[in-house]
Amino acid sequence: MEFDLIDLIRERTHVPRADVSLGIGDDAALLTPPPDQQLVVAIDTLVDGVHFPQGTSPQDIGWKALAVNLSDLAAMGATPAWAVLSLTLPASHRDFVQAFIAGFESLARQHEVALVGGDTTQGPLTVGVCVHGFVPRDRALRRTGAQVGDTIFITGTPGDAAGGLRQHDGHDASSDILRARLNRPTPRVAAGVALRGLARACIDVSDGLLADLTHVCHASGVGAEVDAHRLPLSAALQSCVGPAAARELALTGGDDYELCFTAAPDQADAVMRALAGTDGGVTPIGRITAGDRVRVCDADGRDITPRDRGWEHFHA
Ligand code: ADP
Numbered sequence: 001m002e003f004d005l006i007d008l009i010r011e012r013t014h015v016p017r018a019d020v021s022l023g024i025g026d027d028a029a030l031l032t033p034p035p036d037q038q039l040v041v042a043i044d045t046l047v048d049g050v051h052f053p054q055g056t057s058p059q060d061i062g063w064k065a066l067a068v069n070l071s072d073l074a075a076m077g078a079t080p081a082w083a084v085l086s087l088t089l090p091a092s093h094r095d096f097v098q099a100f101i102a103g104f105e106s107l108a109r110q111h112e113v114a115l116v117g118g119d120t121t122q123g124p125l126t127v128g129v130c131v132h133g134f135v136p137r138d139r140a141l142r143r144t145g146a147q148v149g150d151t152i153f154i155t156g157t158p159g160d161a162a163g164g165l166r167q168h169d170g171h172d173a174s175s176d177i178l179r180a181r182l183n184r185p186t187p188r189v190a191a192g193v194a195l196r197g198l199a200r201a202c203i204d205v206s207d208g209l210l211a212d213l214t215h216v217c218h219a220s221g222v223g224a225e226v227d228a229h230r231l232p233l234s235a236a237l238q239s240c241v242g243p244a245a246a247r248e249l250a251l252t253g254g255d256d257y258e259l260c261f262t263a264a265p266d267q268a269d270a271v272m273r274a275l276a277g278t279d280g281g282v283t284p285i286g287r288i289t290a291g292d293r294v295r296v297c298d299a300d301g302r303d304i305t306p307r308d309r310g311w312e313h314f315h316a
């Protein structure tokens, strides 16, 4: 049964790449990385009911499993190339695999990512994807480079995915938009590549803007101030939950897969120009400060930092 599923996966994945000498079918894949680049590797696992709501369509699970991984490559400024897929399924469901691969492939084709291998086992629904990409030597975006005075930026409109999770019964156009942001996040690959040499620090927002910005601050040994009134809020989110809750979700909601990054203030115009043509846009939202606190300010500079900073899997 497992072999039927592997054949099905092989038949339905067709991203051709010259650097894949041997893909699905042997004991392992044979791949040729470009000689002058560094290989960038990331893996993320999605568990049914934890990383996507139970009842999420198989197409959306396939899309999201790849998207969250491409987002990690984007946050490093890498160009994606290859993926391997570890699929654990409760039973041999051809229909599930067919739909899953359709969702996976629609995103893989957009980024020319070849599925080159994987593993298929039986058990509770769990999807692990490992992705590989390239970045020119020493040009990767790290979490460690933020400096006091840097401007903080965010791509897209954070909070939408968390809004989508709360709108699971909504039937209006705004709810549909938010659910699509939750189920089919857009990895900001072009933005990450465009930020090579411009951003000093970068992270993708999976746990929530404040939580992930805090990771950058810890890694860089700095603090941050986010201006709540400058947060880019989508019309859909504001219409579904109202402006105050929208701001709260933008700060603390997870699963957006936007890029949060810092750049020297005199590079701000260059950042805006470099990302002008990319999906989702980009907005300056604050600055890096001395110390180690991550604060949220209102328009008058008052501290309005929320207590709950975002989703964490293992609470202390
Ligand atoms: P082995 O027993 O040698 O590990 P498998 O039967 O697990 O081999 O896999 C056979 C081939 O199918 C390998 O090339 C493997 O990478 C590929 N494969 C297995 N499962 C998947 C999957 N879910 N997605 C993509 N390729 C897969």
Ligand code: MG
Pocket: 118, 119, 120
């Ligand atoms: Mg195997």
